[in-house]
Amino acid sequence: MKPFAYAKPGDVAEAVRTVAAEPAAVYLAGGTNLVDHLKLGVARPDLVVDVRTLTSREVTDSPDGGLRLGAASTNSEVAADRRVRERYPVLAAALLAGATGQLRNTATTGGNPLQRTRCVYFGDVTTPCNKREPGSGCSAVGGYTRYHAVLGVPAALPDPADPATCIATHPSDMAVALAVLDAQVQVLGPTGERTIPFTELHRLPGDDPARDTVLEHGDLITAIDLPPLPEGARSTYRKVRDRASYAFALVSVAAVVSGDDVRLALGGVAHRPWRASRAEELLRGRELTEDAVRAAMDAELAAAQPQPGAGGGNGFKIPLVARTVAATLRELTEAPA
Ligand SMILES: Cc1cc2nc3c(=O)[nH]c(=O)nc-3n(C[C@H](O)[C@H](O)[C@H](O)COP(=O)(O)OP(=O)(O)OC[C@H]3O[C@@H](n4cnc5c(N)ncnc54)[C@H](O)[C@@H]3O)c2cc1C
Numbered sequence: 001m002k003p004f005a006y007a008k009p010g011d012v013a014e015a016v017r018t019v020a021a022e023p024a025a026v027y028l029a030g031g032t033n034l035v036d037h038l039k040l041g042v043a044r045p046d047l048v049v050d051v052r053t054l055t056s057r058e059v060t061d062s063p064d065g066g067l068r069l070g071a072a073s074t075n076s077e078v079a080a081d082r083r084v085r086e087r088y089p090v091l092a093a094a095l096l097a098g099a100t101g102q103l104r105n106t107a108t109t110g111g112n113p114l115q116r117t118r119c120v121y122f123g124d125v126t127t128p129c130n131k132r133e134p135g136s137g138c139s140a141v142g143g144y145t146r147y148h149a150v151l152g153v154p155a156a157l158p159d160p161a162d163p164a165t166c167i168a169t170h171p172s173d174m175a176v177a178l179a180v181l182d183a184q185v186q187v188l189g190p191t192g193e194r195t196i197p198f199t200e201l202h203r204l205p206g207d208d209p210a211r212d213t214v215l216e217h218g219d220l221i222t223a224i225d226l227p228p229l230p231e232g233a234r235s236t237y238r239k240v241r242d243r244a245s246y247a248f249a250l251v252s253v254a255a256v257v258s259g260d261d262v263r264l265a266l267g268g269v270a271h272r273p274w275r276a277s278r279a280e281e282l283l284r285g286r287e288l289t290e291d292a293v294r295a296a297m298d299a300e301l302a303a304a305q306p307q308p309g310a311g312g313g314n315g316f317k318i319p320l321v322a323r324t325v326a327a328t329l330r331e332l333t334e335a336p337a
């Protein structure tokens with residue numbers, strides 16, 4: 001493991017100044033993702049800045065009737081909060097579908113959405129990977145693609161030697177729920193505070209697959225705000241995985257139904273949590289019959305691109321995510337009030 005310096009600043013402003021001043025500095029929160037990457041040589045910082053005790057660990061009521069999740073609140077604390085369970089069941093369910101009890105006790109609201117991809121080649125420093133080592137190529141194309149993207153990828157098979165190629169997915173369950181809830185991310189950066197809509201936090205690979213988000217160097221997440229849902233809204237999260245627990249999503253669905261409105265976010269299918277805007281548009285004001293949901297998902301997935309690869313590739317995800325959306329909406333509309 002590459003040696004690095006460790007700093008524990010006195011407050012968030014000092015933490016931001018410290019990271020901004022050192023190009024090879026990173027923040028440390030629960031460490032459940034970053035520490036693995038330090039050990040594997042995937043992350044090679046010169047300085048690790050511990051922010052775990054600097055941001056709020058509280059879940060607080062917001063004046064608009066929503067909730068503010070302090071960046072240091074743990075995944076267990078948020079999932080267990082009575083207000084989260086009653087008002088945002090989709091978030092509690094997504095958190096409880098992730099990792100294990102021990103990990104959730106340590107993982108934080110700030111760190112969870114910023115965890116890196118679980119692409120096996122990203123974690124294997126002996127293989128080319130544009131995300132880990134820009135310009136080195138992409139080992140996943142034609143390789144093991146079971147957990148890789150089908151949306152937000154080029155229509156033709158990507159060129160593994162192209163420095164822009166990356167077909168990785170974002171692995172966080174929590175992030176899919178935050179996307180459907182239209183959460184807002186509070187950021188303190190070197191130039192001050194700003195708010196980023198959660199749906200705009202993560203990016204597609206574009207020409208720079210090394211960047212997962214729109215955050216700039218030194219930006220610190222201080223809190224995530226959940227706007228109130230309409231009265232009577234129902235929400236839930238469904239995750240399909242290779243085994244019943246302790247596995248990342250093959251596909252997942254976060255859904256909110258309220259009156260004539262349907263909100264859908266998909267996990268395990270793209271480089272970022274995927275808000276299914278086309279399907280939402282087609283379902284708005286419609287009765288959620290099987291035919292209507294199937295047609296909406298056909299439209300949403302029209303540009304989906306299966307990736308060939310070992311064991312048959314990942315084309316199975318396209319019908320799987322459509323069926324998972326149908327099952328999730330059935331659960332929400334058929335459950336007794
Ligand atoms: C065995 C295992 C199984 C897992 N299974 C799942 C699963 O099924 N589903 C799932 O969703 N997750 C799963 N995870 C991932 C886990 O949820 C994440 O590791 C965790 O949420 C990361 O949070 P953390 O606080 O530990 O972040 P850290 O590891 O401390 O940091 C993660 C990243 O975020 C940055 N960062 C942290 N806090 C901030 C901040 N406030 N502002 C800016 N940058 C920040 C760090 O620099 C780092 O790049 C699993 C992890 C393991 C080890």
Ligand code: SF4
Pocket residue numbers: 117119120121122128129130131132137138139140141165166167168209
């Ligand atoms: S899919 Fe992305 S993360 Fe995986 S090997 Fe290719 S460039 Fe790296």
